[in-house]
Amino acid sequence: MMEKNAKIYVAGHRGMVGSAIVRELHRQGYTNIVTRTHAELDLCRQADVEAFFAKEKPEYVFLAAAKVGGIVANQEALADFMYYNMMLEMNVIHAAWKNGCKKLEFLGSSCIYPRMAPQPMKESCLLTSELEKTNEAYALAKISGLKYCEFLNKQYQTDFISVMPTNLYGPNDNYHPTHSHVLPALIRRFHEAKEQGLAEVTCWGDGSPLREFLYVDDLANLCVFLMNHYSGDETVNAGTGKELSIKELTELVAKVVGYTGKINWDTSKPNGTPRKLLDVSKAKSLGWSYMTELEDGIRMAYEDFLNNPMRAER
Numbered sequence: 001m002m003e004k005n006a007k008i009y010v011a012g013h014r015g016m017v018g019s020a021i022v023r024e025l026h027r028q029g030y031t032n033i034v035t036r037t038h039a040e041l042d043l044c045r046q047a048d049v050e051a052f053f054a055k056e057k058p059e060y061v062f063l064a065a066a067k068v069g070g071i072v073a074n075q076e077a078l079a080d081f082m083y084y085n086m087m088l089e090m091n092v093i094h095a096a097w098k099n100g101c102k103k104l105e106f107l108g109s110s111c112i113y114p115r116m117a118p119q120p121m122k123e124s125c126l127l128t129s130e131l132e133k134t135n136e137a138y139a140l141a142k143i144s145g146l147k148y149c150e151f152l153n154k155q156y157q158t159d160f161i162s163v164m165p166t167n168l169y170g171p172n173d174n175y176h177p178t179h180s181h182v183l184p185a186l187i188r189r190f191h192e193a194k195e196q197g198l199a200e201v202t203c204w205g206d207g208s209p210l211r212e213f214l215y216v217d218d219l220a221n222l223c224v225f226l227m228n229h230y231s232g233d234e235t236v237n238a239g240t241g242k243e244l245s246i247k248e249l250t251e252l253v254a255k256v257v258g259y260t261g262k263i264n265w266d267t268s269k270p271n272g273t274p275r276k277l278l279d280v281s282k283a284k285s286l287g288w289s290y291m292t293e294l295e296d297g298i299r300m301a302y303e304d305f306l307n308n309p310m311r312a313e314r
Contacts, residue, residue: 002103002224002228004030006030007034008025009058010022011062016170016172016173016216020171021220024217024221025224043065044091046091053099054099059103060227061092062223062227063145066088079137085138085145089106089145093148096160103161103231104159106160106162107223111139115131115132115133116129119277123164149162150162150233161227162235162236163237166214166239166277167183167212168181169181169215170304171216173305175187182249183213183253186253189203191302191305198261200263201259205267210245211249212242212278222236222238226288230286237278241279242294252298
């Protein structure tokens, strides 16, 4: 268990996941939280990361920093996604081990699982067949971080764990028109269509892929829960265990935003993985389950979008 006054470093505290973890830690009474902006500490620079850990000596680390993006961003910058994620996670995990960190939690992504993995996807299906090509670079980097934690545990008896979230959304999301994930992209698209009085909106693919979505504050709650109650080499899936089609999601976002025009589908654009549902029985067996239903979460995400106009331009 983390002591309430333990020194906790949250890497990536300005991002959607990291900021939610900081909120959850404060909510639970943890006060000694260390953060650094990218300008203050570039996690891709090994010497700088080692100097930071040698000076601060955090007892617990949440590694939520990452270079992220949707299908377009991943396809356009495969090398960048692999390099930045590999470098920052290896630097942080290695420096945490060298400086005697009690426990580290690595945040991955459900894209680490094979493209055609049996559904719902259990933690044990990792590396059983090939990955989805559109985000292979990001997935390989995340698998490497997860495995490095596992190998440190085996070789040096560390207590480093990992958690694999499904698609996330919520406060502090990225609403960039081409570099965001599907749900925030839909929020922006329908909001702008409503503002401009557009009669119709065109969405990518055919709407058939099935997806699962977890509200980011629910993930943060699980992250703190696992830091206090879980140790093991295998990752833990973070999700709701529920899925819906992109078409259903699109209609739900349009409803929340208040867009009443026609929705068209551009089938020349990629769908991505046909289905990505996590088996969340492991988290449930540990005593945790999600709290926020999708429509409620989308309403809160849309409220965040409306109240943060600068974020929408990012």
